[in-house]
Amino acid sequence: MASVSKVSAATKPLLSQSSAEARRRVLNLYRAWYREVPRAVNAYALDITVRQGREKVKEEFRKNAHFRDIKSIDMMVIKGRLELEETHKIWKQRTHVMRYFKETYPERKTDFLSRFYDGYD
Secondary structure: OHHHHHHHOOOOOOOOOOHHHHHHHHHHHHHHHHHHHHHHHHHOOOOOOHHHHHHHHHHHHHHOOOOOOHHHHHHHHHHHHHHHHHHHOOOOOHHHHHHHHOOOOOOOOOOHHHHHHHOOO
């Protein structure tokens, strides 16, 4: 039960007063996710390694690194904390977690001749 309180106490849903405080909240959330990955891999019986899971966490955080507005950063931290709580308490199913690791599909063709030659129409 102690690990539940650590996860929920990782970030507080209060608004940050400065960019330094927002940065601290983001780093605390990142650390909490980093610590949660091994448990999630085991709990959800994922077909990935812990390293791949941690790489995905890093990728997701870097994808949102362009945010500079403190309110936007706080909103993203709150959403990340909710995702972490859902993952930790196993309120998600395996498919919800594996969506982050989905394969990329080729872009679907929209013009008529390309679709016709490929056998769609």
